Amino acid sequence: MISDFDYTALAKRVGPYLFRQRMRLQEYYVAQSFGPGRTYFHPENARWARKFLTVLLKTSGLYWLGERHAHAIRLHEHRAALPQLPAAFNGYRVLHLSDLHLDLDEKLARTILERVREARADICVITGDYCSFTMGDPEIAMGWMRELLRHLAMPVYAVLGNHDRIEMVTHLEAMGVRMLMNEHVALAREDACLYLAGVDDPHYFETSNLEKAVEGIPEHAPVILLAHTAEIYREALGAGIALFLCGHTHAGQMSLPGGTAILHNARHPRRMNSGPWRFHELQGYTSSGTGACIVPVRFFAPGEIVVHVLEAAPDPASPA
Numbered sequence: 001m002i003s004d005f006d007y008t009a010l011a012k013r014v015g016p017y018l019f020r021q022r023m024r025l026q027e028y029y030v031a032q033s034f035g036p037g038r039t040y041f042h043p044e045n046a047r048w049a050r051k052f053l054t055v056l057l058k059t060s061g062l063y064w065l066g067e068r069h070a071h072a073i074r075l076h077e078h079r080a081a082l083p084q085l086p087a088a089f090n091g092y093r094v095l096h097l098s099d100l101h102l103d104l105d106e107k108l109a110r111t112i113l114e115r116v117r118e119a120r121a122d123i124c125v126i127t128g129d130y131c132s133f134t135m136g137d138p139e140i141a142m143g144w145m146r147e148l149l150r151h152l153a154m155p156v157y158a159v160l161g162n163h164d165r166i167e168m169v170t171h172l173e174a175m176g177v178r179m180l181m182n183e184h185v186a187l188a189r190e191d192a193c194l195y196l197a198g199v200d201d202p203h204y205f206e207t208s209n210l211e212k213a214v215e216g217i218p219e220h221a222p223v224i225l226l227a228h229t230a231e232i233y234r235e236a237l238g239a240g241i242a243l244f245l246c247g248h249t250h251a252g253q254m255s256l257p258g259g260t261a262i263l264h265n266a267r268h269p270r271r272m273n274s275g276p277w278r279f280h281e282l283q284g285y286t287s288s289g290t291g292a293c294i295v296p297v298r299f300f301a302p303g304e305i306v307v308h309v310l311e312a313a314p315d316p317a318s319p320a
């Protein structure tokens with residue numbers, strides 16, 4: 001179990017009230033399958049749900065198709081044109097991983113590691129959910145993270161998801177990951193700066209504080225926001241975020257042929273479920289996730305490893 005946890009330092013970073021909120025919710029809600037939360041049923045906490053689904057899928061003969069789909073992780077580029085992007089960051093490559101759920105299945109974790117090795121980028125960002133079972137031992141996922149980081153020869157920035165305990169921050173940072181807990185960092189290139197802000201989980205724990213995360217960033221400076229879900233898209237618009245990167249949905253994980261998600265587990269429009277989207281001048285990208293949750297299968301909802309390639313776009317606010 002995770003130890004050496006510096007409560008005082010982390011409370012200051014997250015904000016004392018939100019930190020206390022997270023600790024209390026972790027204590028009361030994380031270990032239950034039924035009860036208050038965004039939904040009444042929390043399948044991520046129920047081992048019996050995993051067994052039930054596995055038996056059902058194996059009996060129906062669908063398990064192996066789903067397993068094949070889960071291992072077919074797409075590695076691709078997404079070009080993001082950002083107004084106010086300094087010329088020095090033209091072509092900057094941001095590797096985006098999300099929803100790794102590394103403790104779910106050893107075979108799938110190995111496939112993820114293999115695919116990640118092929119990606120080339122300047123930095124890597126991870127938008128949460130390292131664990132599968134929130135009540136399980138995070139050490140298993142942390143062990144896989146140690147291996148994964150050996151394959152990433154670039155700085156790594158990350159946020160936590162709704163499956164992750166806050167104590168994991170200490171371990172991830174000891175591995176060299178810069179966790180953004182309602183904080184930001186400045187990325188420098190030549191004389192120019194690009195800001196990377198990150199918030200704690202907006203979905204289950206509701207401990208995101210975007211206002212705190214962007215505090216001190218110069219007005220009109222380009223900011224990339226990392227959050228586990230797109231649910232704070234309205235706040236992101238208000239904060240003038242240039243690019244909002246998130247995950248959580250797994251693009252439904254089990255979808256109908258053609259990709260229509262059966263389940264929608266987030267409070268944002270369905271069009272924000274996966275891939276690029278817009279909300280007025282805000283641009284976002286919801287990763288369909290790299291791993292899988294509850295059962296290591298996907299149907300018609302491929303996992304992905306995305307490299308966002310940044311490009312300068314004309315600022316619509318500037319006079320022609």
Ligand SMILES: [Fe+2]
Pocket residue numbers: 129161162163228248249
């Ligand atoms: Fe999640």
